[in-house]
Amino acid sequence: MDEPHPLPSPEQDAALAPIIKLDLKRQVLVCTAKSCAANGSEAVLEAFRAQLAAEQLLFFKGNTSGEIHCSHCGSVGFCAIGPAVLIYPDGIWYAHVTVADVPEIIESHLKGGVAVERLVRKRLG
Numbered sequence: 605m606d607e608p609h610p611l612p613s614p615e616q617d618a619a620l621a622p623i624i625k626l627d628l629k630r631q632v633l634v635c636t637a638k639s640c641a642a643n644g645s646e647a648v649l650e651a652f653r654a655q656l657a658a659e660q661l662l663f664f665k666g667n668t669s670g671e672i673h674c675s676h677c678g679s680v681g682f683c684a685i686g687p688a689v690l691i692y693p694d695g696i697w698y699a700h701v702t703v704a705d706v707p708e709i710i711e712s713h714l715k716g717g718v719a720v721e722r723l724v725r726k727r728l729g
């Protein structure tokens with residue numbers, strides 16, 4: 605059996621992926637798989653990105669000081685109750701999220717650290 609391929613060092617990886625060293629506070633994942641997309645998750649994702657960008661909170665290549673990473677993700681099993689929105693490191697999974705809910709999630713949860721309980725359907729940990 606061959607020797608396992610040696611991993612690059614953390615420093616070598618950080619040179620290739622600078623996001624490693626940035627001070628991200630939270631990650632928002634919005635499911636854009638088939639069922640959630642059919643219930644408007646693409647618009648939910650764009651609403652998160654637009655408001656977070658307007659408030660200089662969104663991390664992206666043009667704003668590496670943004671503290672929140674926001675991305676789409678695949679199905680997590682909330683297909684019948686989506687759009688699903690997952691927030692880490694809190695491990696909070698929201699269901700039935702609409703564009704109208706996005707400002708409340710940003711203000712209460714992402715900025716204030718308080719989950720929007722009426723939409724919480726799962727907690728990890």
Ligand code: FES
Nearest residue numbers: 640679680682683
């Ligand atoms: S399609 Fe979004 S959780 Fe399954």
